[in-house]
Amino acid sequence: MQSLNRQAIALISDHADPAAAVGGEEAGGQNVYVRHVGENLATLGWQVDMFTRKVHSDDADIVQHSPHCRTIRLRAGAESYIPRDKLFDHMPEFVQSFQAFQRTHGLNYPLIHTNYWLSAWVGLELQKTSAIQLLHTYHSLGAVKYQSVQNRPQSADTRLKVEREILEKANCVIATSPQEENTLRSQVSTHGKIEMIPCGTDTSNFRLMSKLDARRQLQLNLHEQIVLYVGRFDPRKGIETLVRACALLKEKGVNNLKLMIVGGSSPHMPDGEERNRIEKIVCELGLKSEVMFAGQIGHDVLPLYYTAADVCVIPSHYEPFGLVAIEAMACGTPVVASDVGGLKFTIIPEETGLLVPPQDINAFAHGIHRILFDELWARKMRKQASANVIQRFTWGGVAIQLSELYRHVLAQSIMHEQPRNLRKPDLKNVLNSSFSKKSFLSVSK
Known part of the structure; x- marks a missing residue:
């Protein structure tokens, strides 16, 4: 359900389906993060579309989580499980499917938040042809992972290159802890903007009980x-x-x-x-x-x-x-x-x-x-x-910080001159949409 008075944004989580049941293969912390961030951002006034790869042919193409938050499953390779280490070859098709979805539904996403390095590559490709503001959360780092892996996958060099490029070219990278921020600076790149915003948990579900x-x-x-x-x-x-x-x-x-x-x-x-x-x-x-x-x-x-x-x-x-x-x-x-x-x-x-x-x-x-x-x-x-x-560590608090960061990034993009042939985000939608008052709190440093 698209709302005219809400700014549409896209979260991309190519291999971790936000609508999947947690606990299975490729269904863990990243799924939880994207799903809860998306749902809580929707309560703050955003129109949130979460894009992932369709893994099962009988899965719904679109899962509506709330009136203004949904998961959209795109075709990228066979509609079956593909290990992460072999997914990169299918990312060009993911980009094409994403662009086709935008054209078909008449949508424009001025801000895209990618998750994991495969999605980062998608974001970087979209950035080449669209005036998007690009943010990224890593969830895991090849620079750390490959220190303890004997047999590196074929995609290792590509992953390390993309992880460096997204830090240097994205509008902002979101580190979930000070330790991750330090690792990014010491092992990935000294260039690029980083904001520290932690993960959260659903304290209405995870709470003190007998x-x-x-x-x-x-x-x-x-x-x-x-x-x-x-x-x-x-x-x-x-x-x-x-x-x-x-x-x-x-x-x-x-x-x-x-x-x-x-x-x-x-x-x-x-x-x-x-x-x-x-x-x-x-x-x-x-x-x-x-x-x-x-x-x-x-x-x-x-x-x-x-x-x-x-x-x-x-x-x-x-x-x-x-x-x-x-x-x-x-x-x-x-x-x-x-x-x-x-x-x-x-x-x-x-x-x-x-x-x-x-x-x-x-x-x-x-x-x-x-x-x-x-x-x-x-x-x-x-x-x-x-x-x-x-x-x-509540998801509500995390979403407030992300919402304020998104607004800041979009406002900056509007103030800078952009090529005339690229569509600008609507300033009125960005700054005056139906945000909760809490979303105007400053980002924690």
Whole structure:
């Protein structure tokens, strides 16, 4: 539904469908980010169209989330799952599909916010022929990823080039933590504009609840010490480190331990290989009765798992931000996480959780043990963690900051002379559309 008094903007998330169920292959933090940013921007007065690649032929071409926010699925390659490392060849078709959609529906997007490097390439191509204002969020960086990967994909050099180019040519890049901003400057480029705006979480869904009630609803043992992992199966997520840390705790006499692993997709998907590897390690360590693979869990039920757990562990080798951390903390669950990337920003050590060296089995075992067996301290952290998230990481607050940044970028573009043959954004729509008063708050620096 297009509104004449709203400025239309486009969010591009080529491989991560904002309308997809979270938890499956290519459905994780980026999907959550784009979906919630889009929906909350719509409440602030924008007309938001979120573009992604159509993966299944029976999926709807357009999913209407609210009157002014929708997901639009474009054809780019076969309508089937294609691994990210092989998607770049289909991005020219994505650009063509995007342009065709604009022409067919008589739309003009003066501002485009791209997500991940593949979408960045799309944005850079669109920038060549249109007077768009281009913003970008990375979600992950090849410059970091390839440091710990033995076999780099064929697209690695292209990805590194695009990640540098988008920083230098976009109107603004959005870093989700100070640590990500520092990484961009040290490993990508010293040129280009960066604003720091964090990710958020839905605090109406992820909130303090009764642990007893949560365990009863999930039919979990009321007396077990529950350690939780939430995320996809990927070697870089460090699940092996967590499993071995739990084995070490068992060796040291912790007998009522239960490790719950939430997430993952079907066995024929690439992350199924990693799940099989982890299951094999679990069996080799004699932990089969202590580990539960819960599989995909919907966001409506996921808060119960966070609440039921005594501690949530994030053993990633690197995280630009780490949505799981703030989801867990919003539910009052203390976190033990790798001392890397944005996790240094989201977690306050000794107050909302613990940070330990990545891939350090002993350090993770020690951190988990501290939280499990210091009940008074854990109870204090439960309250502090939830309050910290409400204060710093809500999607509403994130959207307000992004909205103000968008308005600033569009206003600047109007003030600068542009080629006569390119359509300018409507100044009245940009500055006087039905924004919430909150959207006029200045961007956090």
